[in-house]
Amino acid sequence: MDSGINIGRVFNIQFRVHYSWVFIFALITVFLVWQVFPYAVPGETRSTHWIMSIVTSLLFFLSILVHETAHSLIGRANGIPVRSITLYLFGGAAQMDREPASPGAEIKMAIAGPLASFLLAALFWIVYDFYISQVLAIAAVALWLAQINLIVAVFNLLPGFPLDGGRVLRGIWWHVRDDYPGATRGAILFGRIVGVLVGVSGLYFVIVHRDWLAGIWLVLLGWYLESTARTSLKQFELQIWLKKHTVADVIRRDCPRISRDTSLKYLHDKYPDRHCFVIPEIGEITGIVWFEAKDATLPETTVADLVIPLDQTIAVETGDNLLEVVQRMNETGSDIAVAGGQSDPVGFVFLDDLVNLVNRHADNQGAGDAT
Numbered sequence: 001m002d003s004g005i006n007i008g009r010v011f012n013i014q015f016r017v018h019y020s021w022v023f024i025f026a027l028i029t030v031f032l033v034w035q036v037f038p039y040a041v042p043g044e045t046r047s048t049h050w051i052m053s054i055v056t057s058l059l060f061f062l063s064i065l066v067h068e069t070a071h072s073l074i075g076r077a078n079g080i081p082v083r084s085i086t087l088y089l090f091g092g093a094a095q096m097d098r099e100p101a102s103p104g105a106e107i108k109m110a111i112a113g114p115l116a117s118f119l120l121a122a123l124f125w126i127v128y129d130f131y132i133s134q135v136l137a138i139a140a141v142a143l144w145l146a147q148i149n150l151i152v153a154v155f156n157l158l159p160g161f162p163l164d165g166g167r168v169l170r171g172i173w174w175h176v177r178d179d180y181p182g183a184t185r186g187a188i189l190f191g192r193i194v195g196v197l198v199g200v201s202g203l204y205f206v207i208v209h210r211d212w213l214a215g216i217w218l219v220l221l222g223w224y225l226e227s228t229a230r231t232s233l234k235q236f237e238l239q240i241w242l243k244k245h246t247v248a249d250v251i252r253r254d255c256p257r258i259s260r261d262t263s264l265k266y267l268h269d270k271y272p273d274r275h276c277f278v279i280p281e282i283g284e285i286t287g288i289v290w291f292e293a294k295d296a297t298l299p300e301t302t303v304a305d306l307v308i309p310l311d312q313t314i315a316v317e318t319g320d321n322l323l324e325v326v327q328r329m330n331e332t333g334s335d336i337a338v339a340g341g342q343s344d345p346v347g348f349v350f351l352d353d354l355v356n357l358v359n360r361h362a363d364n365q366g367a368g369d370a371t
């Protein structure tokens with residue numbers, strides 16, 4: 001998720017570009033220079049074709065940004081916070097903090113992107129129509145952008161998760177059957193089918209039409225869709241599983257009380273298999289330490305260097321489900337939760353424990369699959 005370049009903040013959303021976009025940008029520019037503009041405006045020089053192509057690629061890139069921003073703004077208006085958007089090889093992916101609250105919110109948010117692309121297509125078409133009898137170069141750029149935005153809108157409406165159309169499908173399914181897990185699994189299955197069909201259509205283009213460029217593009221797109229759908233299913237099943245577990249399953253109630261100036265070396269020798277410690281001051285717990293054996297290798301280090309004040313943790317109850325806890329840890333960036341009130345905690349939840357629990361579950365799943 002982090003393998004991208006920050007390009008700025010708009011509407012309090014962090015925009016990032018995945019490194020693969022540099023490649024895409026170059027590919028589209030070269031494609032336009034060689035395959036599109038020499039035929040659309042043969043009278044222009046090669047350097048004019050280059051300028052047209054670079055401008056067109058930039059405007060295409062901006063179009064995808066508008067599509068993603070539309071999702072985010074409508075999502076936010078419907079109670080789905082979006083913190084960042086990363087532009088990937090085949091478009092964009094909004095980083096959502098939570099799942100939608102209702103089928104209506106899901107459908108509105110999903111439809112906003114393709115709607116924005118349709119509007120952009122119309123806008124570029126108007127520009128094309130205006131300039132066709134005046135400046136052919138501008139008209140050619142506008143026509144290509146109108147077409148590509150139309151393709152983006154229609155392609156994203158294909159009914160398979162994680163495409164926008166798949167989200168719409170999930171929203172409708174969820175609304176009609178009142179079964180969110182069933183709707184998600186169904187929309188993901190459709191996503192895998194759509195992925196395979198797109199890939200097969202790519203092979204058709206290569207074998208029958210000898211159109212290598214379109215063919216390979218579609219095969220890559222199909223493969224990407226199918227594998228993303230499969231990953232989404234794994235993540236979703238994990239969420240369901242986390243939802244069934246509560247804080248009580250991972251809580252640590254036995255963290256020894258230690259003073260601030262205790263050295264890590266001493267802790268390691270005295271409590272070889274403990275990880276969590278609390279720091280009481282004037283009868284109240286003020287901080288927590290999560291301590292790994294490797295930290296003890298620095299002889300001068302004391303507890304004070306690792307202590308995390310209680311107000312930087314999140315407050316939970318023992319009955320809260322773990323999905324809720326993980327989401328809140330994600331949102332706040334905190335990896336410790338305190339159960340039972342910060343003035344008189346009954347125990348603590350650590351991100352490391354959650355990760356271990358999930359890994360053990362994944363190992364069991366793997367063993368189960370093999371038999």
Ligand SMILES: [Zn+2]
Pocket residue numbers: 067068071113114156164
């Ligand atoms: Zn979209």
